[in-house]
Amino acid sequence: MRLAIFLLVIAAAILGLALWLDRQPDEKSVIAVSHAWTRPGSGTNGTAAVYFEIDNSGDGGDQLTGAQTPVAEKAEMHTSQMQGDVMQMRSIASIDIHADEHIAFSPGGLHLMLTGVRNALAEGDHFPLTLEFGKAGAITVDVAVTEKGLAAPSAVPSGTMGDNKAGDKGMGDMPMRDDSMGKDHGAAAHP
Numbered sequence: 190m191r192l193a194i195f196l197l198v199i200a201a202a203i204l205g206l207a208l209w210l211d212r213q214p215d216e217k218s219v220i221a222v223s224h225a226w227t228r229p230g231s232g233t234n235g236t237a238a239v240y241f242e243i244d245n246s247g248d249g250g251d252q253l254t255g256a257q258t259p260v261a262e263k264a265e266m267h268t269s270q271m272q273g274d275v276m277q278m279r280s281i282a283s284i285d286i287h288a289d290e291h292i293a294f295s296p297g298g299l300h301l302m303l304t305g306v307r308n309a310l311a312e313g314d315h316f317p318l319t320l321e322f323g324k325a326g327a328i329t330v331d332v333a334v335t336e337k338g339l340a341a342p343s344a345v346p347s348g349t350m351g352d353n354k355a356g357d358k359g360m361g362d363m364p365m366r367d368d369s370m371g372k373d374h375g376a377a378a379h380p
């Protein structure tokens with residue numbers, strides 16, 4: 190009987206220690222990337238705009254710091270913003286993804302701009318895209334080439350870009366007709 194009580198006390202102590210360790214600050218980001226797509230015809234002039242969604246279901250923040258894909262020489266993050274009646278794009282070095290945050294890369298807003306696309310992308314094509322996160326590491330997703338898009342069109346909340354850092358090689362001086370935004374952004378907007 191005494192032994193049983195003794196073992197119970199030990200077990201309780203171990204459980205208590207485990208719970209205590211569990212509560213120590215150990216904030217982690219849990220990153221999921223979904224609905225990655227680009228439009229067919231993108232790539233005919235060497236550029237393509239890729240859209241996707243990022244969800245951080247963890248209790249710690251993270252950062253999207255870069256991207257790469259075998260189908261293009263370079264991939265960089267761009268914002269789109271109206272300046273008067275001209276759509277301007279700016280490259281940004283990184284994007285903060287706070288705990289519990291959802292960020293949509295969508296037409297007319299944030300997008301990943303591919304340059305040096307090696308082959309024209311046709312409806313039904315797929316290609317891999319690797320996104321690099323500061324804490325979560327590299328996450329590779331499959332990008333679908335589809336006219337319809339994979340996600341419901343949703344505007345990027347205006348507050349989302351507040352703490353994004355502008356890259357020093359900004360493309361803010363590149364004007365873009367607003368009638369070219371959206372539909373043919375990727376195919377027509379870049380040289």
Ligand SMILES: [Cu+2]
Pocket residue numbers: 238267278300302
């Ligand atoms: Cu762009």
